[in-house]
Amino acid sequence: MTVTLTDIAISDNRLILDGQEVDSVSGETFERTSPAHDVVVARYAKGGADDVARGVTAARRAFDAGPWPRRAGVERSRVLRRVADLIRRDRDQLARIEALESGKPITQAYDEVDASAELWDYAATLARHSYGDAHNDLGPDVLAMVVNEPLGVVSIITPWNFPLLIVSQKLPFALAVGCTAVVKPSELTPGTTVHLARLIIEAGADEGVVNVVTGSGGVGSAMSAHPDVDMISFTGSTEVGRKVAAAGGQLLKRIELELGGKNPQIICADSDLDAAADAVVFGVYFNAGECCNSGSRVLVQRSIADDFVAEVVNRARRVPVGDPLDPATKVGAIVSDEQLAVIERYVSEGRSGDAELLLGGDRLASDNGRFYQPTVFANVRPEMSIAREEIFGPVLSVLTFETLDEAVGIANSTMYGLSAGIWTRDINAALSASRALRAGTVWVNRWMDGYPELPFGGYNASGEGRELGRQAIGSFTQTKTIQLQVGDRTTRWVPAAHHLGGLS
Known part of the structure; x- marks a missing residue:
């Protein structure tokens, strides 16, 4: 290229x-x-x-x-x-x-x-x-x-x-x-x-x-x-x-x-698998994976894992990588040599950790620029670096689970807590998982939509405070209390609790 x-x-x-x-x-x-x-x-x-x-x-x-x-x-x-x-x-x-x-x-x-x-x-x-x-x-x-x-x-x-x-x-x-x-x-x-x-x-x-x-x-x-x-x-x-x-x-x-984030998408067997596969591919390869909200960690229910992962790989294989100025391009260049080296290090760790490389795993051949192939690892274990640490590149790690409780436990097993997603038609399961996931944003049957009206931020090592929403302006203000005397005041000392509340 x-x-x-x-x-x-x-x-x-x-x-x-x-x-x-x-x-x-x-x-x-x-x-x-x-x-x-x-x-x-x-x-x-x-x-x-x-x-x-x-x-x-x-x-x-x-x-x-x-x-x-x-x-x-x-x-x-x-x-x-x-x-x-x-x-x-x-x-x-x-x-x-x-x-x-x-x-x-x-x-x-x-x-x-x-x-x-x-x-x-x-x-x-x-x-x-x-x-x-x-x-x-x-x-x-x-x-x-x-x-x-x-x-x-x-x-x-x-x-x-x-x-x-x-x-x-x-x-x-x-x-x-x-x-x-x-x-x-x-x-x-x-x-x-x-x-x-x-x-x-x-x-x-x-x-x-x-x-x-x-x-x-x-x-x-x-x-x-x-x-x-x-x-x-x-x-x-x-x-x-x-x-x-x-x-x-x-x-x-x-x-x-x-x-940062190491954001999980939980794919249950009863979900709309076509929509979920599309969201997985978009979620990890959008902006070449150089995104704090990247859905770089996918947890798939074991009963559907083989078929679902095969479909994700099939779609990822067709993602156009190339010139950012070409309107047909979906994945552009990696921002710097330093970031490219980070991606390569994590891919090497995935390979040496016995994860199964299903797609990609290397630079894309090009006479100029720095491009990386859309990459998919399967059979990833929760303790692996590619399952726990932020890669910031087009690299997807696929893990499996049996029960939703197990999936939530795996999802919460990193230091991050920026965002998470769950795909299921069971509204009770969706609400239960949403409350249990330790993340600032939880998407249900969708991924990475954002609105100015909705607060954004993370738990744990994903940050402190919230941006956007009505709360956003509160981040940039401080609160002052002003008390005004109404009418004449007679000086007195009344040792009541509400009078002493401001003393230290």
Whole structure:
């Protein structure tokens, strides 16, 4: 296979700080090479700790003294809606950037752009619905209000697999309630985030409200440890998430983490097997498996396992792998040599652990780019690394079970708990399993559907906190109690429990 790219104009991108596009302090730059075409597609300013300090200073000033937190919710809502409209206006450009930098198929890149615009629209709605409580039954001489105020400056650190979508799961909700932000996209896929920041400025956000620092992992470390940052919102690997949490925890910052997953789909014998097989193939090979929600672990009831797995292999064999810019492609390129090496290591461990390789298991021959064959392992045991650890590649592990209780036990036997699925026509079994599965999202007879209205996040090592849904804006607020004296007050000491409740 040969994948070529001839119509390319290398884009030059600078940092976005305090409403301006500027060079990094060092003046250094770095390039992004398309993982499918092996040609340079963009150049970026290489930020460092000094640039993080500039971004945090701008965001701090915009929060402490700027108009953004003090704007009416309807005004912030209008800006967010303009951003959504601008994302749709620039749909073609954003999708192409995403496909070139990440290696994902262009059709999936378009879906990501569309979903991102929906998130900005939804956050715009929530900007008009941030409210608190009033308490008027505390006695005749007191009225109390509980208000939700914007938390402050938020550090947002995003990964390379869904760069536009994931920043859109965080940033518009922070902005909706009046926070300001410094954003660090992955150095592998910064393009859509930089473009988004330009759209936010075009939409009318105030100077310093959104700042973008591109660069390597040192930028994220500086953002996590900066004393003027109030919150860190991170999506990425569990390993890095622990480091982010440790750095932020030293300064008692609020931490929100969306981390890895080893997500099971449980296939019962009474399910719609055609729909389940389609969901299994989609779930593991979508975005080349480079997805925290990847359905990389399938548990099949033993009585149907042979036939079901044969059908999955048959469908997986026909999945088109190739040029991300070809609309017919369903699986594109692996994002980097480093990630390709990770996939190869896990496949080697699967082979040496006596799992049965039914399909794939090797790089796809190509004169350029990095592509991996859709891969299926059967006869996988729960203790194997390919059954317990996140591979982040197009590799499916198939396990079997006899009873639903056994399946739930296997499903819960990893450190992760991001999502899970169950396929059955028995509604009682579905509800029972859904309650027993230790996962932030459980799909029943469907897989990987997402809606802005529904919270998303994980249990255990899959993260802390929730994104999306009405709860999303709560992540970026803090609660304040205000008590008002009504009428004249006579000073007195009354040692009643409700008066002493606020003392420590």
